[in-house]
Amino acid sequence: MAYATPPPVDHPGTFIKEELEDRGWTQADLSYILHMDVSQLNKLIKGATSITPDTAVALGDAFDMPAEFFLNLQQLYDLHRTRKADPGVKARAAWVSKFPVREMIKRRWIEDAEPDLLDLQMLRFFGKNRIEDIPFVSDAPLLAHAARKQDYAGTTELQYVWLNRVRKMAEQIECPLYSEEALRKNLPSIREHMHLKDDLIHIPEILHKSGVRFVLVEALPGSKIDGVCVWLGGQPVIGMTLRLDRIDNFCFVLMHEITHVLNGDGKEFSFAPVDSDTGNDVAMDCEKVANDEAAEFCVPRALMDSFIARKSPFISRDDVLSFAARLEIHPGVVVGQIQNRTKKWNWLREYQIGIREYLLEWKHKDGWGHFSPTGL
Known part of the structure; x- marks a missing residue:
C-alpha cells in the first residue's frame, strides 16, 4: 500500500535564525531582549533545546507575533521526529480499516510482520499483483463485469476475506477433473448420507470423487456467511462455515451450493453469490433457483x-x-x-441436532482450533 512521506520539518530555531537575519539582529541582541543567557539561546537556535510555553510567549512579544505560532512550530517538529519511530503504524491502520487483520493473524492466515511484508502477504492472500487491484482497498470491482452484476455488491469485506481463504485452501487440494455427469449421478448417494448424522462425513469424499473440492472454514465474527461456490480455472469448490451447526441448515446450504456448481453459477466471475443471511442475495435469479432446488432435494x-x-x-x-x-x-x-x-x-x-463435530473429521478444514497451511 502506498504511504505518503511527510515533507521535512525544520527545528523552530531555524526560523528564529532567519528572523534575526531579516531584522539585522545578533543573538546577543535577542538574548538581551529576552533576558536570556546567550549560550541558552544558542542551544535553542541550533535545535539542541525545545521551545517551552514561557519561551513561546517571550518570542511572540519580541517578534510581535502570536505565541501559538512558535508552539505550533515546536509541535510540528516533535511530531515529525516521532513519526519516524514506527513506520508500520500507518500501514497497519490502512489494512485494519478494511479487513480483519488481527483475526487473520490469529488464525495464521498471515503473519504479524513489518509493513512491506504485510503488504506482500495481503497481496498473495487475495491473489493480486497490485494493491490497487484489491476490492474495498481501492476502486477495483469486486468481480469482473461487476457493473452488470450489482447484486454481488452485497458481499462484505469479511465475506470477501473468508472466501479468499476458501480459495487459498482449495488451491492446495489435488482433485480429479470436475464431471457434471459424475456429480449428478452421485446426488442420490449424497442424499442417502443425509439420513444419519454419522454418515454426513462421507459426503465430502463423494464430492471430491466428482471433481468438487470441499473445504470447511470457520466463519469470521460478524460475517453471517454459510457457504459459497468458488471457481478455480473452471474447477468448482464448495466452502462452508457450519455457522448454525444444524443438520437442516447443512443439508440445505450444501445442496444450494451444489446447484450453483451444476448450473455453473459465478463461473465467469470466480465465485457465485455468497450464501448468507444478510438478505442481499435472494434478489438474484440464480439464488432463487438454488434455494428452490435445495428445498426440493431435501424434501420434495x-x-x-x-x-x-x-x-x-x-x-x-x-x-x-x-x-x-x-x-x-x-x-x-x-x-x-x-x-x-x-x-x-x-x-x-x-x-435440529448439531453436526459440526462429525464433519470436522474432514481433512480440509480451517478454524475451530485447527490450522491449515497458509499457502502464501
Whole structure:
C-alpha cells in the first residue's frame, strides 16, 4: 500500500535564525531582549533545546507575533521526529480499516510482520499483483463485469476475506477433473448420507470423487456467511462455515451450493453469490433457483405440501418421524422446512441436532482450533 512521506520539518530555531537575519539582529541582541543567557539561546537556535510555553510567549512579544505560532512550530517538529519511530503504524491502520487483520493473524492466515511484508502477504492472500487491484482497498470491482452484476455488491469485506481463504485452501487440494455427469449421478448417494448424522462425513469424499473440492472454514465474527461456490480455472469448490451447526441448515446450504456448481453459477466471475443471511442475495435469479432446488432435494415440495395440508395445524412428533422415515432423510431436515414455512422457530427444535463435530473429521478444514497451511 502506498504511504505518503511527510515533507521535512525544520527545528523552530531555524526560523528564529532567519528572523534575526531579516531584522539585522545578533543573538546577543535577542538574548538581551529576552533576558536570556546567550549560550541558552544558542542551544535553542541550533535545535539542541525545545521551545517551552514561557519561551513561546517571550518570542511572540519580541517578534510581535502570536505565541501559538512558535508552539505550533515546536509541535510540528516533535511530531515529525516521532513519526519516524514506527513506520508500520500507518500501514497497519490502512489494512485494519478494511479487513480483519488481527483475526487473520490469529488464525495464521498471515503473519504479524513489518509493513512491506504485510503488504506482500495481503497481496498473495487475495491473489493480486497490485494493491490497487484489491476490492474495498481501492476502486477495483469486486468481480469482473461487476457493473452488470450489482447484486454481488452485497458481499462484505469479511465475506470477501473468508472466501479468499476458501480459495487459498482449495488451491492446495489435488482433485480429479470436475464431471457434471459424475456429480449428478452421485446426488442420490449424497442424499442417502443425509439420513444419519454419522454418515454426513462421507459426503465430502463423494464430492471430491466428482471433481468438487470441499473445504470447511470457520466463519469470521460478524460475517453471517454459510457457504459459497468458488471457481478455480473452471474447477468448482464448495466452502462452508457450519455457522448454525444444524443438520437442516447443512443439508440445505450444501445442496444450494451444489446447484450453483451444476448450473455453473459465478463461473465467469470466480465465485457465485455468497450464501448468507444478510438478505442481499435472494434478489438474484440464480439464488432463487438454488434455494428452490435445495428445498426440493431435501424434501420434495409436493410431498411437503400434502403433509402440511393433511396434518396442519396440529403436526405431532410422531407425524414428523414417520414422514422423515418415508422420505429417508433425517427428521431435523423436515422440522427445518416446516419451521421455515410456519415461522414457528422453536417447534421441535430438539431434532435440529448439531453436526459440526462429525464433519470436522474432514481433512480440509480451517478454524475451530485447527490450522491449515497458509499457502502464501
